[in-house]
Structure formats: C-alpha cells, structure tokens
Amino acid sequence: MSRTRVHNLSISLDGFATGEPQSREAPFGHAGQRLHTWMFATRFWDEGGSVGVDDAFAVRHGEGFGAEIMGAHKFGPPGWHDDPDWRGWWGEDPPFHTPTFVLTHHPRPPLEMEGGTTFHFLDATPADALAVAREAADGLDVRIGGGPTVVRDFVAAGLVDHLHLVQVPIVLGRGVRLWDGLEALEDTYDIEAVSSPSGVTHLTFTRRAGRPDPA
C-alpha cells in the first residue's frame, strides 16, 4: 500500500518551518539557513558529513518515493507565477527524480527537467492531488515536501501516514507555523522523540491503524 510521508521538515521550538519575508534572496526569510544547519552537517547532504543519528533520519527522505507534492511557495519566491522562465530553485537536475506536483492557483504546462523530475502544476484539493500523485507513483510512496502550509493542510485532511519533524533549538517568533489548527494530533498518531547530540530533536508521528476514536 502506497503511503504518504513527510521527511526532514525542520521547525523552530515555536513551530515555524520558515521565517519571513520569503524572497529570492532569502527563501526562508529571517530564518536564513538556521533550520537546516543540522542537515548540512550530515553525509546525506555532504559526502564528508556525519553518519550518526541525524544522517540516519535524513536519508529516509530519499527512500521509496515515486512522487512528491509541494506547495507553490516552496517551488519559488513570491512572484514566480509572473515569471515564465522560473524553473524552481534546484537547477536543471532537481533532487526529486520523480513526478513532482506543485499545488498552485496559477497552473502552467508541465516542466520536464533532467534526472527524472517533471514538475506538474495542479490546482486541486489535497485529496484529489494525492490521488493523482499516487497514480504517478506507481505503488511507491508519495512525499509531501512542504512547505508548512501544504503539510498542515494534508495532515488536517487526514492524508499523512508518517510525519518526521526536526525540532531545531531556535525561536523564530514569526513566519509560517506548522501547528495552527492541528489541535489534538496526538490522538491519532503515535509519537516518538529522539534527541541528537547535534541539539535537534527528531519527532516521528505515525498514524495509528484501527484505533477507536477516544471521543
């Protein structure tokens, strides 16, 4: 059964997965690179990087996926809709290597990149987008790649089977928060936490199967 998974979504102690304002010069706004310092230090990111707890979690981002769904604000900075030449942040060979569905209210024709990534632009509900991505994933899992708005919408719609968050010990104070509207998530997920010597905490939320609703 194809599952829907989120991996390596990095949040501050106060729950922000990006700072503000987002721009071409600062994709994460005032957060800069601080949400992902832990990841840049791993072998997953850099051949000479660490191979401990952080790397063990990070590599799962690449395992077993046949498609990704991402939000319009992950795909590009504010205003990319008006730039017909915008092809994403990642160059001609993006790191997805699968069909990649960009949720946007401004769809455009698909963009075929090198290395197996094709960006498809979809204006659809989370459930409909997931059905399309599942079909494309051909039995493999679908990654919800972010940003926080899209992850939150898919979790709220009950469509996420496994959510891996990385809580980074910084307080951002502003940006886009993951948690708003997700009250009592702990009722439907088993939650585990693993502290890393790097200072981050890996949190996994795995959807409970067939457990009666406590209400």
Ligand SMILES: NC(=O)c1ccc[n+]([C@@H]2O[C@H](COP(=O)([O-])OP(=O)(O)OC[C@H]3O[C@@H](n4cnc5c(N)ncnc54)[C@H](OP(=O)(O)O)[C@@H]3O)[C@@H](O)[C@H]2O)c1
């Ligand atoms: N911390 C991390 O690990 C992590 C991971 C990934 C990304 N990020 C960061 O997160 C930020 C982006 O996150 P975000 O929460 O601002 O935005 P987002 O989730 O990337 O995108 C939200 C936007 O996608 C479009 N959209 C969403 N659902 C849709 C639907 N059902 N139908 C049609 N369009 C839909 C809408 O844009 P339009 O109406 O404009 O089309 C919406 O405003 C970026 O800074 C990115 O770098 C962080």
